[in-house]
Amino acid sequence: MSEDYRSMWESLGLDLTAHDALLGVLGTFYRDIYLTRKNRPEGMGYFDFVMSEVHGLRIKELLEEKVAGRKIIGSYCVFVPEEIVLAANATLVGLCSGADFAVEEVEKVLPRNTCALIKSSFGFKLGKVCPYLEAADMIVGENTCDGKKKAYESLDALVSNLYVMDIPQVKSEKGRELLKAEFWRFKEAAEALTGVTIDTERLKQGIRTVNAKRRALHRLTALRAADPAPISGLDALLASQVSFYDNPQRFTDAVNKVCDELEKRIAEKEGVFAPNTPRVVVSGCPMAVPSWKIPWIIETSGAVIVGEESCVGERGIRNLTDDAGQSVEALMEAIVDRYFKIDCAIFTPNPDRLAHIEEMVRAYKADGVIHYGLLFCQPYLMESIPVAKALEDKGIPILRIDSDYSMEDVGQLKTRIEAFVEMLR
Ligand code: SF4
Ligand code: SF4
Structure with missing residues (x-):
C-alpha cells in the first residue's frame, strides 16, 4: 500500500496497526478463496482489482468526491433507497461487515448473543478499521430486526451522524403508508445534508x-x-x-x-x-x-x-423502479412500490x-x-x-x-x- 493511503487512513482516524492486521487477514483469505481458483471469467479481474483497492483507491475516489462537494451516505440495509441518495448528489455505500473484529470491545456494548453481522459492524467501528464508516457524512440505521433496532441506540453514542429510518413489519396499507412517510422524510434529510433539491429530472x-x-x-x-x-x-x-x-x-x-x-x-x-x-x-x-x-x-x-x-x-x-412518472410525487410512489416488495x-x-x-x-x-x-x-x-x-x-x-x-x-x-x-x- 502506498504512503498516500496510509496518510489517508490516518486522516480518517483509523487505527493503522489494527487496519494493517485486518487487511493482512483479508488479503490472505481472498487469495485462498478467489485467486487460487481456476477457470474464472476474465472479466472477474475487474472485481479482483476492486477488492484489492477496496480500502485504497475507492476510498481515495470517495474523498475526492467529498472535496468536490458530494456527500457520502452509509447504510446497513437494502431498504435505504439509492435512487434518492443519487438524486440528492450523494453516494451510497454499504457498511455491513462480514468478519469478526474487536470482539472483546464489542461485547462490552452488545450482548454476546447478538448476530455476527451486527457485532461485526460494531467491531469495525470500535476497532477503527472501516474507512467507509469514517468517511460517511450520514449513517442510516433502519428499524428492521430487533437486534439492529436496539444496536442503533448504542451506535448513536459512538457516531455523530446517525439517521434512523423506521421500516414497517407488516405488508398492509398502513405498512406502506409508513414506508412512504419514511422515504419522504429521508428525501428531506438527504436534501438537507447535500443542499440539493431533488426534482423530477434528478430523481428520474x-x-x-x-x-x-x-x-x-x-x-x-x-x-x-x-x-x-x-x-x-x-x-x-x-x-x-x-x-x-x-x-x-x-x-x-x-x-x-x-x-x-x-x-x-x-x-x-x-x-x-x-x-x-x-x-x-x-x-x-x-x-x-x-x-x-x-x-x-x-x-x-x-x-x-x-x-x-x-x-x-x-x-x-x-x-426495477418504474421511471415513467412525470413528477417527484409519482416517482416517489414508484420507489415506495419497489421497496415495499422486499421480502425480508x-x-x-x-x-x-x-x-x-x-x-x-x-x-x-x-x-x-x-x-x-x-x-x-x-x-x-x-x-x-x-x-x-x-x-x-x-x-x-x-x-x-x-x-x-x-x-x-x-x-x-x-x-x-x-x-x-x-x-x-
Ligand atoms: S435481511 Fe432484512 S434487515 Fe438485513 S439487509 Fe436485508 S432487508 Fe435489511
Ligand atoms: S436480520 Fe438482524 S439478526 Fe438477522 S442477520 Fe440481519 S441484522 Fe442480523
Whole structure:
C-alpha cells in the first residue's frame, strides 16, 4: 500500500496497526478463496482489482468526491433507497461487515448473543478499521430486526451522524403508508445534508442509474440457469458484494462485460464445473464482505451455487423502479412500490419469500436449497423452519445451517454439506 493511503487512513482516524492486521487477514483469505481458483471469467479481474483497492483507491475516489462537494451516505440495509441518495448528489455505500473484529470491545456494548453481522459492524467501528464508516457524512440505521433496532441506540453514542429510518413489519396499507412517510422524510434529510433539491429530472436519473445496475445483475443471474454453470457462486456473490461499494455506472459496465463473456461460454458449453454438477440455491441471511465461508465450503464439496436468495443477491436487486412518472410525487410512489416488495424475514407473515425461493429453484434448475442463518438471527432462523417444511412438502431437498463468521465450524459444516450434496446426486 502506498504512503498516500496510509496518510489517508490516518486522516480518517483509523487505527493503522489494527487496519494493517485486518487487511493482512483479508488479503490472505481472498487469495485462498478467489485467486487460487481456476477457470474464472476474465472479466472477474475487474472485481479482483476492486477488492484489492477496496480500502485504497475507492476510498481515495470517495474523498475526492467529498472535496468536490458530494456527500457520502452509509447504510446497513437494502431498504435505504439509492435512487434518492443519487438524486440528492450523494453516494451510497454499504457498511455491513462480514468478519469478526474487536470482539472483546464489542461485547462490552452488545450482548454476546447478538448476530455476527451486527457485532461485526460494531467491531469495525470500535476497532477503527472501516474507512467507509469514517468517511460517511450520514449513517442510516433502519428499524428492521430487533437486534439492529436496539444496536442503533448504542451506535448513536459512538457516531455523530446517525439517521434512523423506521421500516414497517407488516405488508398492509398502513405498512406502506409508513414506508412512504419514511422515504419522504429521508428525501428531506438527504436534501438537507447535500443542499440539493431533488426534482423530477434528478430523481428520474437516480432511478435509471440504479435500474441499470439491477438490470446488469438480473442479466448475470439469468445466465446462471445454464448447465454447465458458466460462473461460480463465489464469483457471482463477489459481484453482488462489490455493488455495495463501487461507482454504479462503472460497476454496471463491468457486470455487463462479464455477462458478454458468459454468453460466449454458454454457447460453447463451457462451464466452471462439469455438466450435471449438483446445483443449489443458497437462501437466508446476507453475506457481506468477506463472508465467503459457506459458499466456499459448498463449492469445494461437489456442488455449484446457481442463485442467492439474500439481500446480497436477488432479494436486494429484484424488481426495477418504474421511471415513467412525470413528477417527484409519482416517482416517489414508484420507489415506495419497489421497496415495499422486499421480502425480508422481518415481515410477518412473509409468504413472498417462500414463493421466491421456489421460483428460483425452478428458474435455475436447482437440485436443492441450503438455508443459511446467522446464529442469533431470530427472523431468518425462525423463518427457516416453515420454509424448510414447505420446501420438503414440495419435494425440494433443503439443508438448514446456522453459523457465524468464525472458522471453527468449517469441518463440521463440510461434513454436513458433503452429505447433502451426495444425496442430491
Ligand atoms: S435481511 Fe432484512 S434487515 Fe438485513 S439487509 Fe436485508 S432487508 Fe435489511
Ligand atoms: S442477520 Fe438477522 S439478526 Fe442480523 S441484522 Fe440481519 S436480520 Fe438482524
